[in-house]
Amino acid sequence: MLAAYFDCPGGPENLYVKKVMKPHPGEGEVLVKVAASALNRADLLQRRGKYPPPKGASDILGLEASGSVAGLGPGCKGRWKIGDAVMALLSGGGQAEYVTVPEGYLMPIPNDMTFIQAAAIPEAWLTAFQLLHFVGKIQKGERVLIHAGASGVGMAAVQLVRLAKAIPIVTAGTQEKLKATANAGAAAGFNYKNEDFSEKVLAFTQGSGVDIILDCVGGSYWEKNLNCLSTDGRWIIYGLLSGGEVHGDLLARLLSKRASIHTTLLRSRDKEYKERLVKAFTENVLPYFSGGTSPQLQPLVDSVYPLHEIAGAHRIMEDNKNIGKIVIEMPA
Numbered sequence: 001m002l003a004a005y006f007d008c009p010g011g012p013e014n015l016y017v018k019k020v021m022k023p024h025p026g027e028g029e030v031l032v033k034v035a036a037s038a039l040n041r042a043d044l045l046q047r048r049g050k051y052p053p054p055k056g057a058s059d060i061l062g063l064e065a066s067g068s069v070a071g072l073g074p075g076c077k078g079r080w081k082i083g084d085a086v087m088a089l090l091s092g093g094g095q096a097e098y099v100t101v102p103e104g105y106l107m108p109i110p111n112d113m114t115f116i117q118a119a120a121i122p123e124a125w126l127t128a129f130q131l132l133h134f135v136g137k138i139q140k141g142e143r144v145l146i147h148a149g150a151s152g153v154g155m156a157a158v159q160l161v162r163l164a165k166a167i168p169i170v171t172a173g174t175q176e177k178l179k180a181t182a183n184a185g186a187a188a189g190f191n192y193k194n195e196d197f198s199e200k201v202l203a204f205t206q207g208s209g210v211d212i213i214l215d216c217v218g219g220s221y222w223e224k225n226l227n228c229l230s231t232d233g234r235w236i237i238y239g240l241l242s243g244g245e246v247h248g249d250l251l252a253r254l255l256s257k258r259a260s261i262h263t264t265l266l267r268s269r270d271k272e273y274k275e276r277l278v279k280a281f282t283e284n285v286l287p288y289f290s291g292g293t294s295p296q297l298q299p300l301v302d303s304v305y306p307l308h309e310i311a312g313a314h315r316i317m318e319d320n321k322n323i324g325k326i327v328i329e330m331p332a
Helices: 041-047 115-119 122-135 152-163 175-184 197-204 219-227 250-256 271-284 307-318
Strands: 002-005 016-019 029-038 064-072 085-089 098-102 106-108 143-146 167-172 188-191 210-215 229-237 260-263 301-306 325-329
Touching: 002 307, 016 307, 029 085, 029 115, 041 307, 064 098, 064 115, 064 122, 085 115, 085 122, 085 271, 098 271, 106 271, 115 301, 115 325, 122 152, 122 210, 122 229, 122 271, 143 152, 152 167, 152 175, 152 210, 167 175, 167 197, 175 188, 188 197, 197 219, 210 219, 219 229, 219 250, 301 307, 307 325
Parallel strands: 143 167, 143 210, 167 188, 210 229, 229 260, 301 325
Antiparallel strands: 002 016, 029 064, 029 098, 029 325, 064 085, 085 106
């Protein structure tokens, strides 16, 4: 089969399409013929040699995929059959023509949704769902500050905060991105490049601040985050785009607000946790992607690249040009 590959860590130019062995499903695994896979920041980090796959995972890029069931390994419990349209959370291997997946990581594709749209759901939406519900324990009416609001996770989080009857506030780097987040349901949005988002958030919340911060930026935002975090607020760190170093009295500031810092990653979680997350998402969120539901959730696809143009897709994400998800389409 064909797969996205790189021989040594480095820039997007190191990526190419390679012929590799097609995987075989093991105990409790399903073989999926991949139609599409979406790009994530983790793919960029892995390509640079900074985020190796977990032990036992495929070293092919791709943390999510959509496609159809092509084979069943021994011990599968009969939930899936050959030909079923599915989307999957992966530890790796999605940017190839076939991938094997534990059956508990699979979700049915909602009615009337294309493989391209479905590929934009698993990693981003499960990450946002995990941050808000498993880690943040979001409550009705709470205010949530979402950094990188126009990213795949950000756009999912805006809609999931609305679904939880809470109030999403975002930061983004362009007016175009802020407009997209407003269309997705953001109550307010601030351009971190030309305004102090912490002052704007405090003004918007009439001085009380936000209850939850979803932070993929890290070090450089710590002071502004604490400025606009409410008393007893939860600051959830799931990425370090600006690095992890903090210079200043973080702990005293945190203590004065009785605030808590939570850190989380999804890729390295164990199988049982991921299966529990997928099950909760399938039951509580997936129905809202189907026509006729209110509110209706919508994955946002920025652009679609064929597999052989994967280097170009990486460049677009590296330059922060995308609004929503970049999807990689497999050869038919």
